[in-house]
Amino acid sequence: MGNLPILQFEEKILETVDQNPVVVVIGETGSGKSTQLSQILHRSGYTKAGAIAVTQPRRVAAVSVSRRVAQELDVRLGDEVGYAIRFEDRTSERTCIKYLTDGVLLRESLSDPELKQYSVIILDEAHERSLNTDILMGLMKRLIRLRASNLKVLITSATLDGEKVSKFFSDCPILNVPGKLFPxxxxxxxxxxxxxxxxxxxxxxxxxxxxxxxxxxxxxxxxxxxxxxxxxxxxxxxxxxxxxxxxxxxxxxxxxxxxxxxxxxxxxxxxxxxxxxxxxxxxxxxxxxxxxxxxxxxxxxxxxxxxxxxxxxxxxxxxxxxxxxxxxxxxxxxxxxxxxxxxxxxxxxxxxxxxxxVPEIQRSSLAGSVLYLKSLDLPDIDILKFDFLDPPSLESLQDALKQLFLIDAIDENGTITRIGKTMAELPLEPSLARTLIEANEYDCLTLALTVASMLSVEGTLLPGRSKSTDKKRKHPPSDLPDGSGWGDHIQLLQIYELWDQTDYSIDWCKDNNLQVRGMLFAKDVRKQLSQIMQKIAKGSLDVKRKERRRERQHDYMNLRMSLCVGYASQLAERMIRHNGYRTLGFKSQLVQVHPSSVLRTDDEGMLPNYVVYHELISTSRPFMRNVCEVEMQWVTPILQKLEKLNVNKLSGGSNQPIENKEENSNITKKEGNDVGPCDDPNSRIQAARDRFLARKANK
DNA sequence: GAGCACTGC
Structure with missing residues (x-):
């Protein structure tokens, strides 16, 4: 450690930080910036006024770097030096150097928007441009104005493109620290x-x-x-x-x-x-x-x-x-x-x-991030004008607003609702958060918590597409439940419940070809969600497992109703004569149920008229993944809501949305299966309604 | 009747 390049710059760093609210530090691999910057600032007394936060994009990094710093300072991990990641907080009141994932810092700023406990915030590995780091950079820009006298922000990056970040922070100084790479x-x-x-x-x-x-x-x-x-x-x-x-x-x-x-x-x-x-x-x-x-x-x-x-x-x-x-x-x-x-x-x-x-923020659905920013309730921030280092497209922001409106997180003026505030507290994508809240009303929160946790895991089922088991084609060699025909959400629920009955047996997972990591993760998520739901509602919530009811079908129905509300913009209607679907969102798409689905067909081989889906993914064709049957009378009110939607109002009332700063040309947009003549949303909704009435008449 | 890179609250 004694010869880490960064230590030769200690004086220069301190001098620059002292004179500037924001400093960009460029340091290649091996420069020691992740372990040394915090210690340098600690030595010179910055921790007297508050703690130093160092964010990392990855959990393992937060843990391993903090462990090393604790070692170097010869303190016990969790005392002066600690870390905080999801499911694990190893800090104490004495902690003055705290390593955390960027997501955890975002959560913290939800309860304390000014992050008063910190005197220094270091955003490490900013060049990776994780979605959360990008949002934090925007928030820091505002925070340094609010706390000009008592907050220092350092942005570190491994690449040479410090100019851009510096410009973003009013031309703040850039320090270069050499790395230790060989040619x-x-x-x-x-x-x-x-x-x-x-x-x-x-x-x-x-x-x-x-x-x-x-x-x-x-x-x-x-x-x-x-x-x-x-x-x-x-x-x-x-x-x-x-x-x-x-x-x-x-x-x-x-x-x-x-x-x-x-x-x-x-x-x-x-x-x-x-x-x-x-x-x-x-x-x-x-x-x-x-x-x-x-x-x-x-x-x-x-x-x-x-x-x-x-x-x-x-x-x-x-x-x-x-x-x-x-x-x-x-x-x-x-x-x-x-x-x-x-x-x-x-x-x-x-x-x-x-x-x-292309930074993640320009490649992701922004519903969660927009809801998060709205819930911070920053008076001086308009979401469409939020200062991003690389702004997402206007279309992407408006897409997020529309989704949030349909699930009652914001009202028609774009203002966050009480439901929206509650949703933001939950570490879930907005659709799942909304489902939980609705499930609480329908007395099926226990089940919804399980489904939400299972959906938070990807690739739980059958991780290795084992070519060896391909011989038995039709029915994969497993005794796992099949969702009782309702669909994948119910199957996930049933699987978790079985696992629960084995007292979370690892062997059971292995026997059933379930990914152990994924199942354990679901268990952690479920615990965390239960705790938050209990806190939010301050009362008796239905989060404990009730004695087994005989009326499972009734439970399933309530759960499916809740999903329908939570996934209001992710509903689809089956075509009249075949098993293809047309999505009922803002722009209709022709899609199919993913072949891995356990959704059942009726006697005539037809799939349900209406379904809710967790995700649209375009691989060889556009597929709905994780699909569950819903009833048409649940869908109608949502279609009506879709009709009321006015994007301009949602965007803050302005009739002339601001120009999109920069067309995001880096991503080649795949033409989806646009249904074509029904491009005008109103006529499309009208058409959907006509079909709906026709079906009803047929019944 | 297809197949999933990597993170994270």
Whole structure:
């Protein structure tokens, strides 16, 4: 620690912080900024007036960095130095250096908008541009005006683009701290390869045969690519002449790998053996693999993006940004000089790649963030004019406002309602928060809490699409409940309830092919949600498990009604003659029930007339994922509400919405399945109503 | 009848 580059700048840092409310610190990997900045400020007395908060985008980082700082200061973790992440608060009254995830700091500012307990707030790793960090930066800009005399804000970033952040904070000073990376020699291909899998394969074998020892890290886009490349590599290595080169070990590395497989990359390789680590971008920032000397960069990444005009998510393979390319290259130079092979030409790097990755705030649905900002009740802030470092599109903000209106979180003037305030307290997406509140009214909160918790997990069911079990096609080998035909939400509920009856047995999860991590996470979420719901209602809430009722169907109905209210903008109506659906949102889409759904058909093979869905995802086709049957008489009032909707009023009354600052051209918008002639919302709603009446008459 | 990158309150 003694020779961390940042310590040579201690005086300069203190002087700059002393004279400025905001300072940007640029420090590459290994500069020590995450562990040292807080200590430097602590030493010079900033903690006398309040604590120092250091935010991290990831939980593991908050924990591990705070642990190291506690060690360096020789204090017990949780005393002077502590951390706070979801489900875990290891701080005390003595804590004066506190590491937390950016999401936790946002939660804290909900109950204390001025964050008075802190004298210094450090937003670390701001270059990653997480949704929460971006919102925090906007809030900090306002906070330093309010607390000019007693708050210091530091923004740290690993890339050289400090200019932009500095400009955002009224041209605040930028300090540069060198890092400790070794040089990385970068090479390019002369042409864009036809297949980056084959190209990676050739390059990896070439390195293995011709280059000195050192592990190879290969960046792929997803599990599929990784599995293909791993088997091709193994095959190729087998065919190499024995003794012609050193041993080899091929290791896949991606998020859905079970933990015991993931940690394999941390155990040192056997002697005289080269490791091939084939990874997603999990190895870009989240996990650091020691021993890597060679990096092969496919130039692609899988990215999830939200299209506000269709309400649809898609998961696309896109080109990485130059910042990302450099981050990947840097992974080769952590322990000694390395080499990075980019599988694309230099001109592509210069001319085709974006300078920086499109920030998350421009790729996500903003309903939750907008509700959060509204609930802060900042008198001087208009949501459409909120000062973002990179503003989201007007369309995206208006999409969020419309969603919030439909679920009663804001009124027709865009003002937050009491329900909306309550929703913001819940660490859930707004639709689920609304469902809980409604469920409380219908006396089925227990069930809704479970469904909300299960939906907060992704990939709970059958994590490995095991090709081996493919033989038994129709019914996957499991005795898990099927949702009684109502749909996926009910199935999730039933699964959790069964697990609950086994006293949360890990073996039970394994026996049933359920992801243990996911189930445990759901349990934590459920506990947290129950506590918050109890606090909010200050009274007796139906959060405890009641004795089993015989009237399960009645419970399910109440639950489905609650979901219908919570997901008012995510309802769909089946077509007359087939099992395709048309969404009933602002813009009608033709969609299908995802084949993994347990939704049941009737005697004539037809799916329910109306459903609620958790998410629209466009893969090979647009699908509704997690679907549940609802009744048409629940849907009608919502359609009527849709009719009343006036975006301009929602946006704050102005008839002329402000110009969108910058068209977000980085995201190629997928044309959804626009239903076409019914583009005018009013005529569409009229049409939906006519169909509704026709159905009713038919009954 | 398809398949999911990574985070996080």
């Amino acid at each position: 990385v020699e970068i090479s390019y291909t002369s042409e864009q390869p036809k297949s980056y899998i084959d190209s990676s394969l050739r390059k990896a074998i070439d390195i293995h045969v011709n280059e000195p020892e050192g592990d190879i890290l290969i960046f792929m886009t997803g599990q599929d690519d990784i599995e293909k490349l791993v088997s091709k590599l193994e095959e190729k290595i087998q065919s190499l002449e024995v003794g012609s080169c050193m041993d080899a070990l091929v290791l896949p590395l991606h998020g859905s790998l079970p933990p015991e497989m993931q940690v394999r990359v941390f155990s040192p390789p056997p002697p005289n053996c080269r490791r091939f680590i084939v990874a997603t971008n999990i190895a870009e920032t989240s996990l650091t693999v020691d021993g890597v000397v060679y990096v092969i960069d496919s130039g692609y990444v899988k990215q999830r993006q939200y299209n506000p005009s269709t309400g649809m998510y898609s998961l696309d393979v896109v080109q990485i940004s130059r910042v990302q390319a450099n981050q990947r290259a840097g992974r080769a130079g952590r322990t000694r000089p390395g080499k990075c092979y980019r599988l694309y030409p230099l001109v592509v790097y210069h001319d085709n790649l974006l300078e920086a990755t």
